[in-house]
Amino acid sequence: MSISLKKIVAVLNAKWLGLKAENEIENISIDSRSLQNSPSTLFFAIVGVNNDAHNYIEDLMSIGVQNFVVQYVPAGLEDKANFLVVDNSIKALQDFAVFYRNKFQFPVIGLTGSNGKTIVKEWLNFLLSPDFNVIRSPKSYNSQVGVPLSIVAINEKHNLGIFEAGISTVSEMQNLEKVIQPIIGVLTNIGSSHDEGFENIEYKIKEKLLLFNHAEVLIYQKDAAVDRFINPRNKTFSWSFNDETATVLVFKKEIVNQHTVIHYTHDGKVARFEIPFLDKASIENAISCLMVLLYLNYESAVIQARMLLLFPVEMRLKVKNGINNCTLVDDSYSSDFQSLKIALDFLESQKQFQSKTVILSDIFQSGLVNEELYDRVAKLIISNNINRVIGIGDTISAFKEKFNNCITYNNTAEFIADFEHIDFSNETILVKGARSFQFEEIVALLEEKTHETVLEINLNAISYNLNFFKSKLKPEVKIMVMVKAFGYGNGGLEIANLLEHHNVDYLGVAFADEGISLKNGGIKTPIMVLNPENTSFGAIIQHQLEPEIYCLKGLHAFLKIAKQKKLQAFPIHIKIDTGMHRLGFEANTLAELISTLKDNDTVKVKSILSHLATSDDPLQRDFTLKQINLFEELSSKIIRELGINPIRHILNTSGISNFPDSQYNMVRLGIGLYGVSNDLKEQKYLETVGTLKSVISQVRVIDAGESVGYGRKFVAKRITKVATIPIGYADGISRGLGNGVGYINIKDQKAKILGNVCMDMIMVDVTDIECTEGESVIVFGEKPSVSSIAKKLNTIPYEILTSISQRVKRVFYR
Known part of the structure; x- marks a missing residue:
C-alpha cells in the first residue's frame, strides 16, 4: 500500500486540517499501543462506548505518527499534525476499505454464520492455496473494524480472497458486504451465538444473508428457515443430509479407524471423501469446504487427497x-x-x-x-x-x-x-x-512440564466482560478491577497485564504480597491494598502500593512510618463502615480520623470508599440504599472538614448493575470480570473466562456389585464403564461433588462423579459415552458453569474459582 493523504481526503470526503497532503500512507492502524505505528501510518481514532482513541493522539505524535482520521481535533494539537476530520471514524475506516477493495478484481469468498466461520476459512485456505495466492482474514478478524483491517492487507500478488463477517445485531452486515464484496458466499451453521442482538432467529438469518446480496452464488445447508429469506437474485448451491432437492446430497457417514468417511452425490455421480474427525461440527464444516471445491470444479481425486489432510484449527494465541x-x-x-x-x-x-x-x-x-x-x-x-x-x-x-x-x-x-x-x-x-x-x-x-489438568483463561472474554461493565458507567467514572486471590483463581499477573493494556484506573489486591508480586512483574497501574497488615506498611511504601486505612490504630501506625521516611502526600484510601461491619471507620470515630489527618502533609487521602453487603439481593434493596446514604453523609463530612477532593467509590460488581445512580467517581469490578453474575438475565451477556480441563487417564468396565473409590461409596447396579480423571481435592475439586452430586463434561454429555473425590483423581460414569483414554474433559466452563457447581454445593462461585490449586497450570489465550 502506498496512497497519498490527498487521495484519502477525497475518498473519505473528510475536512482537511493538515500540514502535508503529499504524505504517503503505507499502513493503517486503530491501536495506539501497537509498536508498529510509524510516520507512514494513518491512524483512525475510533470512538467506542468505553474508550476514545483521540485521547492517545498526542502520545502517538511523540513517537512520530503524523496522520490521523478523527472526529474532532484534540485541544492544543491544531497545526501539529495532519488531521482528516470525519463524522464517524469507524465508517471512515470502512469507506477506506471499500475504496481499497475496489482496486482489486480477483474472486472473493465471503463467509458468515454463527459457528464454524474461522475453521471453514482456514480449511479453505489450506485446500485452495496450492492453486491460488490467498489473502484471508487473520485469526477471527470479522467485526466492523476487523473486516476493513483484513481487506487493507491485500496486495497486487493475491488472486483469491477469503474473508469472514461476524455480526452481533441488526444494521451491521450491510456495511461489511460493501467492504468484502463476495463473489462466492458461504453460510455456515446458524446457532445461538449473539441471539440477544436479534429479535428472533428469523431476523438473525435475514441480517446474515445480506452479506450475499450481490454474490454470484450462495453455498449453504438447505434449510426451510433459510430458504424463506434468500434473495431471489442469488444462485444457490446447497447441500443436505436428507433433502433430495439439494444440489449435493450427503447420504452416508461412516466411521473407519477414527476417521469419518462421507458419501455424497453431485451431478448424478456418487463420490466420497475422508476426514480425520468424528464430531458433528467438523463434518458440517468439511462439507462447506467440499461445496466450494465442487463449485470451483475440482476433481474428486484432488478433493479426496486434500480433505484427508485437514487439521484441527488453533484459533487462539x-x-x-x-x-x-x-x-x-x-x-x-x-x-x-x-x-x-x-x-x-x-x-x-x-x-x-x-x-x-x-x-x-x-x-x-x-x-x-x-x-x-x-x-x-x-x-x-x-x-x-x-x-x-x-x-x-x-x-x-x-x-x-x-x-x-x-x-x-x-x-x-x-x-x-x-x-x-x-x-x-x-x-x-x-x-x-x-x-x-x-x-x-x-x-x-x-x-x-506439569500434569495434564489445565485452567484455560480466555483473555478475549475478560476484555469483553470489562467492556460490558464499562458500558454501564458514565464517561467520567473510573474503574478499579479486583485481581486479589490470584485474580479470583485465574492468574494475577497475566490478567493485570491485560487490564493495564486496557488502561483501567486501579487494580485492587487483598494483601501487600499480591501487590508486590504485580509490581515486580512490571505493572505500573496504581494498586490499592485493601486489607493491609500494619507489619506490611514498610513494604507497601517501598513498592509504591497504596494502602486502604480502615481503623485509627492502622492510621497512626502508617503515619508513624510515613513520618520516619519523610514522605510527602503519600496516597492512602479511607474505608468507611456503612453496614458491612467487617472493616472501616464508623461514624463515632470520624472526629478523631479528621483531626489526625488535618494539616498532615505526609499522606494524601486519594479516595474514600465503603463496601456494600447486599447489592446483589433485590429483597435487601432498602438496606443497600441505607448504606449508600450513610456513605454520602460520612464521606461528605470528611471531604468538607478536610477541604479535599478525593475519589469516592462504593459499588461492587452487582452494585454497578443494580445501583447505577451511585457510581460516584469510581466503581470496583470483581467477579463480573471473570464472567459470573448473580443476575440470570445479566449472566447471558457475559462470556465464560475460565475453563478447567483435564484428560481421561484410564477407562475400565466393572460388573454389577463392584465398587469404586475409597469407602466403597459407589457400588455398581449394572455393568458400568468408569473413566478416571487426574484431578482431585488437592486441585480444588470439592469432596462435596462426589457420589453423584457433580458431573464433568465429556463430548457435551454429563459424566457423573462416582464415589468419593480422591486427593488427585475422580472417577466418572461413562457407560453411555463413547470415549477413549487421552481424550479431553471439561470440569467446569460453560457446562457445567461455576455458578451451577456453586449451587450444588450451597456456596458461591467465588469459592469455586479461588479454590483451584496453584499446581493447576494456567494457559492464557486469545
Missing part, C-alpha cells in the same frame, strides 16, 4: 509457563504476515520480561517477493524491540542478515538437535510457525 522462568506465547500453527503483526502486538501486551525472543518459520502466502517480505518482517521485528530472532526454514535463513541477533536453522529437526546449546531464561518467547514446520514440537520442549 496461548500464553503458557515456560522453562527457566520464561513466558511462552504459542502461535505455532500459522505463519503469514498479517497474523505475525497480530502476534507481535499480543507479545507486547505480555510484559513480564524485558527480553523478547521470536522463533519464526518461513512465511507463506504474503503475495510479496521474498526480498520485500523479509524487509517488512525485519522492520516489524525492530519496531517491536525484539532482542533475538531464531529463524527456521531455508528462505528465512537466506535473509538472516536482515535481522539483528539472529540465528537460523534449515528445519525444525536441526533446531531441536541444537536445543540444549541455546539459552532460554527469564524472557518472553513467541513461537510462530507454519503448520508444515511442526512447531508444536518446539512448544513441547519450551513448555514447563
